[in-house]
Amino acid sequence: MRIEQGMSRRILGGLARIGLLVAGLVALGLAWEGYKAWAPADGVSVAGVRILPRTNDAAMPHLSAVWNVLHEEQVASGGAISFGPRPTVLHGLVDACSNTLGWAAVGLLIGLLVGAALAILMDALSVAERALLPYVVLSQTVPLIALTPMLSRWGNGWGLLGWEWTKATSVEVIAAYLAFFPVAVGLLRGLKSPSAVHRDYFTVTAAGWWRTLVRLRLPAAVRHLVPALRLAAAAAVVGTIVAEISIGQPGGIGMRILEYSQVTGNSAKLYAAVAGAAALGLLAAAAVTLVDLALWRYHRAGAPS
Secondary structure: OHHHHHHHHHHHHHHHHHHHHHHHHHHHHHHHHHHHHHOOOOOEEEOOEEEEOOOOOOOOOOHHHHHHHOOOEOOOOOOOOOOOOOOEHHHHHHHHHHHHHHHHHHHHHHHHHHHHHHHHHHHHOHHHHHHHHHHHHHHHHOOHHHHHHHHHHHHOOOEEOOEEOOHHHHHHHHHHHHHHHHHHHHHHHHHOOOOHHHHHHHHHOOOOHHHHHHHHHHHHHHHHHHHHHHHHHHHHHHHHHHHHHHHOOOOOHHHHHHHHHOOOOOHHHHHHHHHHHHHHHHHHHHHHHHHHHHOHHHHHHHOOO
């Protein structure tokens, strides 16, 4: 009975968050159209400095224009998903988002494995934590716009047993580079969260390191790991998009954004691509909710005693 009640509360909480998300999007749309209707076409300037954007169609298209551009015909690129005899902008964006999501998923998986391994190592050995944690934090200060081309050149032409490093591999590694950090820090914090009473109990029962890790530390870390996974999922999508643009990896939503940004006189396509990228990030973060629901019973293990 208690298990069913706990599951019901989490489902209702998830539905409430979805409702708040929808309400927020509606409010954002109303604010967009309201500002476009009432603000000057040249924006709002103070002392010659523009503090609010222009409202002309080139800078701020109507939401209806963004919606309508999705149905415009577009020449299908190689490997595009076929939805009918006349592929549209929407079809191209779905195809691009699916490619980006695939690269981000691979990067997230690599980042999860690397971050978890680092967290477990730093938790097991205090000297490893003192030696590695500063570099884990420092790694996130390197600008991706500089790191991505360098990584692509380093891996260019490299292969092993028939596998070859491609531009897509560089994109996945960059996604993993951003994803591993929140996993490592969040999981490390979770592994250290069990109370002294629980740790002492496992010590006096002569539980080994592996049993303590599996039966105590990992279950207690779930409360910290799930939020870290949400951040990692969103970071993997951002890293993928930035890497696509930096090295010119075709087929993803990043290159669609770059392509549409170079088209003058029709910013509706650009906003449609940006909206697609934002939806992709939300989708990646929402997918972690499924993991949260699968591990919800362990949340209590990390509750304070």
